[in-house]
Amino acid sequence: MNNQPLGGNELARFSGLQTFMRLPAQEGPEGLDVSILGIPMDIGTSWRSGTRFGPKQIREQSAMIRPYNLQTGAAPFDSLNVGDIGDVPINTFSLEKSLSIITNYYDELLKFQTIPVALGGDHSLTLPILRSVAKKHGPVALVHVDAHADVNEHMFEEQETHGTVFRRGYEDGCLQADKVFQIGLRGTGYGADDFTEAADWGFHQHLAPDLWHKSLTPLAFEIRSKIGDAPVYISYDIDSLDPAFAPGTGTPEIGGLTSMQAMELIRGMRGLNIVGCDLVEVSPPYDTSGNTALTAANLVYEMLCVLPGVSYR
Numbered sequence: 001m002n003n004q005p006l007g008g009n010e011l012a013r014f015s016g017l018q019t020f021m022r023l024p025a026q027e028g029p030e031g032l033d034v035s036i037l038g039i040p041m042d043i044g045t046s047w048r049s050g051t052r053f054g055p056k057q058i059r060e061q062s063a064m065i066r067p068y069n070l071q072t073g074a075a076p077f078d079s080l081n082v083g084d085i086g087d088v089p090i091n092t093f094s095l096e097k098s099l100s101i102i103t104n105y106y107d108e109l110l111k112f113q114t115i116p117v118a119l120g121g122d123h124s125l126t127l128p129i130l131r132s133v134a135k136k137h138g139p140v141a142l143v144h145v146d147a148h149a150d151v152n153e154h155m156f157e158e159q160e161t162h163g164t165v166f167r168r169g170y171e172d173g174c175l176q177a178d179k180v181f182q183i184g185l186r187g188t189g190y191g192a193d194d195f196t197e198a199a200d201w202g203f204h205q206h207l208a209p210d211l212w213h214k215s216l217t218p219l220a221f222e223i224r225s226k227i228g229d230a231p232v233y234i235s236y237d238i239d240s241l242d243p244a245f246a247p248g249t250g251t252p253e254i255g256g257l258t259s260m261q262a263m264e265l266i267r268g269m270r271g272l273n274i275v276g277c278d279l280v281e282v283s284p285p286y287d288t289s290g291n292t293a294l295t296a297a298n299l300v301y302e303m304l305c306v307l308p309g310v311s312y313r
Helices: 051-064 095-109 123-137 165-171 193-201 217-227 259-267 291-304
Strands: 034-039 082-087 115-120 140-145 175-185 204-207 231-237 273-280
Touching: 034 051, 034 095, 051 115, 051 273, 051 291, 095 123, 115 123, 115 291, 123 140, 123 165, 123 231, 123 273, 140 165, 140 217, 165 175, 165 193, 175 193, 175 217, 193 204, 217 259, 231 259, 231 291, 259 291, 273 291
Parallel strands: 034 082, 034 115, 115 273, 140 175, 140 231, 175 204, 231 273
Antiparallel strands: none
C-alpha cells in the first residue's frame, strides 16, 4: 500500500503536520519511489532574501491539493510510493559548506532507487544536486525554466552562487549541452552576450517574449523529441512566472510566463526519463497572500504527475 496524502475529511486541512500534501513524514528514502525534501537556504542569492522560508510555506500551501489530477487523469499515488523526508541540514552561515552538505546528502540519497524532488531555497542548490546526480546517471539533459540563464562567470568574485549554477554545471561535465533547454529568459543584462555564450555551448534558449500568448504544448513536444530517453533533470525557478502570478521571489522580472503556460509545459514532460527535479526561489516575505507558494506547490504536484511510472485513470 503506497503512502497517501491525508484527506480533508480525515483531518481538517489546516491541521496536522506540515509535510508536502500532508504525506507521511519519513526519516529517509527507504521504500520510497519519490523523496520530497526541503533545502531552506538563501545565502546564495544576490538580491532579495527569504527563500529559506520557501520549503515551509510550499508545504503549508500544498495542504489543499488532492491526490487525483482531474485535468490529466494522473494518479501519482496509485503507482508511486511518495514521502516527505524533511530538510537538508544546511549551514546557514556558509554557502560553501552548504553546497558540500547538499552534494553529500544527495550522494547518500541516490544510493536508493528514489527520485528526489527538492523544495527550495535559492537556485544555488541545484549545482550540488547536479554534481551528485551526474555521479549516478552521467551527464544529464536539463529542462531549466527561469527568467535568468544563471550562467554568470562569477558574482562578487564568487564562483558558486544562484547566478552561476549552469555555467559550473556545464564546466563540471554534469550536463549534455545539446539537451539543455532554458525557457522563459528575459529582463535586462550587462551585455549582448549574457545569453548567447551559453547558446554557443549548445544550450537551447527560449526567451519569454517569443512565448507570449502561445501554448507551450508544442514546445514541450519539441523538448521531448530532442531529449529522447536521456536521463533528465527539471529545475523550475518560480521567477520564470510573471510577478503578477508569483511576486514572492528574490529576483522578479516582468513579462514572464503565466501559470497556465507553466502547467502546459510541465504536463508536456510526460514520457521523459526524469531522474530528479526542484522548485526554487520562493520567497514568502515578498508575498504575504501565500499565492506564490500555492502556485509552487501545485507545480511540484504537476511534476509528480509526470514522473516515470505514474498511472493514469
